[in-house]
Amino acid sequence: MAAGVSPSFDAIDWSAPWLAPWRGLGQPIARQVQGGGAVHEALQSAAPGAVPMLFAPQAALPDGVAYEQYIWDTRRVPTRDNLHDFFNGLVWLHFPLTKRRLNELQAQAIAADGVQAVRGPLRDALTVFDENGALLQAPDALWDALRARDWQRLFVDLRPLWREARLVLFGHALLEKLVAPRKPMVAHVYPAPAAIESIAGLDAWLARRVQSPTWDAKPFTPLPVLGVPGWWRANEVPGFYADAQVFRPPRAAPAP
Structure with a gap:
């Protein structure tokens, strides 16, 4: 070598x-x-x-x-x-x-x-995004649950719906870390149209989307990648998603 x-x-x-x-x-x-x-x-x-x-x-x-x-x-x-x-x-x-x-x-x-x-x-x-990003093509119900950090609904109640979803990792640091997978690993995901089937199509679409000021506020959603159904055998075990250190609840709204 x-x-x-x-x-x-x-x-x-x-x-x-x-x-x-x-x-x-x-x-x-x-x-x-x-x-x-x-x-x-x-x-x-x-x-x-x-x-x-x-x-x-x-x-x-x-x-x-x-x-x-x-x-x-x-x-x-x-x-x-x-x-x-x-x-x-x-x-x-x-x-x-x-x-x-x-x-x-x-x-x-x-x-x-x-x-x-x-x-x-x-x-x-x-x-x-360059280090840790991903593209998620998914039905609206999955996106709604993800943005709400409703992990039970996202990964358990709606589990069959993941057959209609595709997660494509982009971040090279994330790909590197996943050589030794660990439960806490999180991607910063960006929504992509489900109709785009090829990686080349996703590339052309995403290149047009990356711009200021749209991206200044980090329009990404955190997703614990090893919770994705079919991605890690451990997430088939009951209680996997109850780990609040990884599947964190939504932040409380600030007091008025």
Whole structure:
């Protein structure tokens, strides 16, 4: 394996349901890395012509240059030999338009304000989604229960309705964390139209939706991903959703 590559590549369970959209490209790329290839080279070898970026070694990023600004200026994605950047590259391969849009807005904010100690509202929202976001295509009844944090209704009473839903993870940090699944893991989900069937269609749609001021307020809803029916065997056990440390009740309204 390339120097610095985490042995946790071996721990990826490509049969996991959340990896279904990523398996076709991701598994062969991971095998290249496990066979000794650098992550950026393995990603680049799998990149279709439509992807507007090149994957470069981390050393290509000059000292003192902001990561997002460098990507925007050069169309090169500095990539380390680890799971985090591997999954980031997979998202670039599947959602190139959305990733380019996120990068554009980040670069615009950096050009306008510099790299601040604290990100502004838009940059913060973009980062949250880029690292931990997901798209949920689901009937209105599921969305109503999710927004109300009515976990019993969402996951138990309406459980059969999940057969009509699809959750597509986007955040590369979330994908990395799910290599070692733990019950408290939460995605920040954004609603997507059920009529869009392909990942390419979702990419084109989402790239048009990412904009200020709509995203400044983080229009996402927290979802404990391992509570999704069919995603983790443990959630079939009675009482799984009674854990208030994970399935938290809605916040009380402030006193008048």
